[in-house]
Amino acid sequence: MLFEALALQLGYNATLVAIGSALLGISAGVTGTFLFLRKRALVSDAISHATLPGVGLAFIVMVLLGGDGRNLAGLMAGSALSAWIGLICVQSLTRRTRLSEDAAIGAILSVFFGFGVVLLTIIQSMSSGRQAGLDGLLLGSTAGMLMQDAMIIAGGGAITLALVLLLRRAMTLVAFDPQYARSIGIDPDRVDMLTMLLVLSVTVVGLKIVGLILIVALLIIPPVTARFWTERSEKVATYAGVVGGVSGYVGAAISASTPDMPTGPIIVLTCFALFLVSLFLAPERGVLAAYLRHRRFQEKVHIRQGLLSLAQQQPVYEPLTIRLLAREGLARLDGVPTEAGRARAAKALLDEHRWQIVHGMADFEAISSLYDGLRDIESVLTADQLAEIDALIGGPAEVTP
Amino acid sequence: MMGEEFVALSLVPILIGTFTAIACALPGNFLLLRKQALIGDAISHVVLPGIVVAFLVTGTLSTWPMMIGAAFAAIIAVILIEAIRRLGRIETGAAMGVVFTSMFAGGVLLLERSDTSTVHLDVEHALMGNLESLIWLDAMGWSSLLDPVALAGLPPELPRIFVTLLGVLAFLWLFWRPLKISTFDDGFAQGVGIRTGTMGMALVVVSAIAAVAAFDAVGSIIVIAMFICPPAAARLMTNRLEIQIAWSVAFAALSAVLGYVFAGYGPLWFGGQDAVSAAGMIATVSGVILALAALFGPCRSRTGAPSGV
CATH class of the missing domain: 1.10.3470.10 (ABC transporter involved in vitamin B12 uptake, BtuC)
Structure with missing residues (x-):
């Protein structure tokens, strides 16, 4: 009919x-x-x-x-x-x-x-x-x-x-x-x-x-x-x-x-x-899209914070963070980082140091305002600029007794 | 006109009309000042699906299920409007338009699909009410007002709307200060510890209850008209809330009485035989009062209100 x-x-x-x-x-x-x-x-x-x-x-x-x-x-x-x-x-x-x-x-x-x-x-x-x-x-x-x-x-x-x-x-x-x-x-x-x-x-x-x-x-x-x-x-x-x-x-x-x-x-x-x-x-304005967007943002924050904790050898207690790290293959379910996890954690910590330097330099003021803890630093700075910053950080200092 | 016939045929409808008008006009003042005047419009539209669903569930046209159904529908509508406004980031007016028209359409559809032909429930009744039919058959004259047997035969709508009016008055009396403060200065109200969100919701719920009780007796046109017209006219008369409320009550009562008299006796003066719709006439009179207030009210303009009012 x-x-x-x-x-x-x-x-x-x-x-x-x-x-x-x-x-x-x-x-x-x-x-x-x-x-x-x-x-x-x-x-x-x-x-x-x-x-x-x-x-x-x-x-x-x-x-x-x-x-x-x-x-x-x-x-x-x-x-x-x-x-x-x-x-x-x-x-x-x-x-x-x-x-x-x-x-x-x-x-x-x-x-x-x-x-x-x-x-x-x-x-x-x-x-x-x-x-x-x-x-x-x-x-x-x-x-x-x-x-x-x-x-x-x-x-x-x-x-x-x-x-x-x-x-x-x-x-x-x-x-x-x-x-x-x-x-x-x-x-x-x-x-x-x-x-x-x-x-x-x-x-x-x-x-x-x-x-x-x-x-x-x-x-x-x-x-x-x-x-x-x-x-x-x-x-x-x-x-x-x-x-x-x-x-x-x-x-x-x-x-x-x-x-x-x-x-x-x-x-x-x-x-x-x-x-x-x-x-x-x-898409974009719908409730489902908004929820998924929120979810993705949440995951990024959790992984980032988890990696920083791992880099500083602090234990991760938050269950969602551990689950997300395990899903990405960065840590085991008991919170011990894998090889890949260790590498990513070191990178995250390095990036955090790079951002610290960027915040202190007047030339990078505009870029510094882009910092939100989630953005990859490579997406806002060129390789040359990164090398310049890394030079400022320097290698591990010699330990004197 | 003033004898037995008046008591039996006109006294009860006039009282019901007046109580209804006042019960709606009182919360209407606050809705108007909070720029939520159209909530009354939305509520009176969604009452229809509420009543129809209550009828389909219980199978009877008894009062309480219908009142509860209608009140539920009003609350659901308010929640839906708020949800759509926030989830979809849409302005309030449009969200309201989406919700109440759709719910009204749903109500009409349910009504047409279900077998309600045996009972007195139709869209026209919902819109226009039947104030004229609420007569007091047991009354034999003014003395019946003291006669318990005759009083038992009063239409049940009268005590119901009277109790609703008392409830509205009690709400305003109990929450006068928080209501007044949160209406004029929401931020300050929050600062002194008033739960403004709850207050706003309570006002809407009280309005919904008044609307539902009124709707039963007089239909939805009067409800919308009385929520908005008397407070709007009163707003043009004064700058003080207490005086505005007093004016709105006076205007509401005047519209109800004059409207009923014009509807019942007006056509006779012009040589007609049949009375016209009392609900429609009451709304019309309230509109005339608003028009007069808009033309001559002392505080009608936005700025430069005369001093000493």
């Missing part, structure tokens, strides 16, 4: 939903990246909750004008308008009052959502039974998605993506260095506003598939996931698009191939699974 769904063989509706979800995931991931880099990820939470009153008002207006209240384009226009008002409220609360942005976000999202719920109850009483399509916008409902809806979603996603590509330089610049951006004539406030507009359009496009509560996940999780794999901002945006697209596509396929699997939550959980994999397995 799942493979058929992945190969788009599961019927018209499932195909529409899968393609729509993938497009939505790509544009949400790419757009969310700039929000994430600007450290304002949760503004999307305020924007998405603020769409609800607009949805309600649009429904009421369309019904009063005698149309079908569930027309997706109309609902999207209404939700965009009220999300825009919510965004302006967040901005002005943050700028004009002493409230911080997180308080403004929380206040706006709860108040707008509350007002939206009031409007939903009004709709319930004014035309009972006909509001069924509106509840779907909270958590998304892909059953009975029309070709027309899919076209709107695809078109909206494509336009958003194109705008992000156009604005990517400016948005990256503002995210990393707003002062510099201002000095070369890019107004950070205006760019921020444009970023928010893009987020808003993704939210509105996503209403039908994942719903207004869960669209936040598609804007935040893909960039966070992508950040584990690279240190370059353009690549974060690209990978985030891939993560979002894959989550949308696979999530929609799982939901289509299994009964009682709502699309929105499955897409979000697929995305979360990708996040978990990245958190643990990503």
Whole structure:
């Protein structure tokens, strides 16, 4: 079943939903990246909750004008308008009052959502039974998605993506260095506003598939996931698009191939699974990589300290040190050094003396600061320099009785 | 409006709404000052999976398992946010966004997959609550307040939220000094031997308990709104913590009462027949209060607060 769904063989509706979800995931991931880099990820939470009153008002207006209240384009226009008002409220609360942005976000999202719920109850009483399509916008409902809806979603996603590509330089610049951006004539406030507009359009496009509560996940999780794999901002945006697209596509396929699997939550959980994999397995930034790095560092320190102890003929008590020395063939398990161990120990002690000399010489000040007890001295000094230092140490002094 | 009908139909919801609002607004003050306002938002989202899991485990909708499940979910969420923030070196906002949306999605999925059609448990209920349905059928008028038989028929949500409110008050009273010091100057608090980490966690746990108790009766919208809006409005009125808390309690109570009255009787004034959602209306009123405070509050601006306030 799942493979058929992945190969788009599961019927018209499932195909529409899968393609729509993938497009939505790509544009949400790419757009969310700039929000994430600007450290304002949760503004999307305020924007998405603020769409609800607009949805309600649009429904009421369309019904009063005698149309079908569930027309997706109309609902999207209404939700965009009220999300825009919510965004302006967040901005002005943050700028004009002493409230911080997180308080403004929380206040706006709860108040707008509350007002939206009031409007939903009004709709319930004014035309009972006909509001069924509106509840779907909270958590998304892909059953009975029309070709027309899919076209709107695809078109909206494509336009958003194109705008992000156009604005990517400016948005990256503002995210990393707003002062510099201002000095070369890019107004950070205006760019921020444009970023928010893009987020808003993704939210509105996503209403039908994942719903207004869960669209936040598609804007935040893909960039966070992508950040584990690279240190370059353009690549974060690209990978985030891939993560979002894959989550949308696979999530929609799982939901289509299994009964009682709502699309929105499955897409979000697929995305979360990708996040978990990245958190643990990503090279460099992943938890496993960090653990291995720490482990390697620990081993180097233990071996180094063990060798220095052996060179000074002190017994080694630390069990981990003995185990590591034995594994390297430098000592036996009872702590007695092997031939190779003796040689390495002598070398370690010599290096330590060399470093002592280096610390005392003004010419080597820069190199001296590199000392961390682990670095091989050959990697920072040339053979000639080493010979010079060894001459200063000299051979074993003649013992006079 | 003031007679038997009021006592039976409106008194209990108004009291529950007011107690809920105050129980959430009190810890909200500290969360706001610590720039953790959105913890309330995160908690109210993750309460849903907690309740669903508790229901799946016990098979009933009884109160205590659900409260415990929800509180557990809140604590797990806070730990996960902290773990992801530290392990992945991700800023708090994004870590929060990852955790609460995923847990909420998990809750919705479990709810859809499990057979909960026989019981009153759905996403809409979780979001919007059902304050209007908490009526006191045994009440025959004001005299019922002294009648033990009628009092036994009170909706159980009322004593529950009242006890929660007392618990929140007790927490603030007991830990007032450490809480206040660690909120304003974390380094100094550590210097005088206050365990700031424990204090912060305790505050989050108390908030979670308040949120869970409130959630049961009124849904998650009010919870988020009451955690943030009354304290935020109060913050714009004064520079002193004690006065800010007093204002926030007043704003919370005012939102609850006005919101309920507007929801119940407002549509009648405009010629409608049916009441609108009380939870939504209470959130809306708290937003209007915040807007007024933002426009006219004496300490609204970041600098240059008037002297003598």
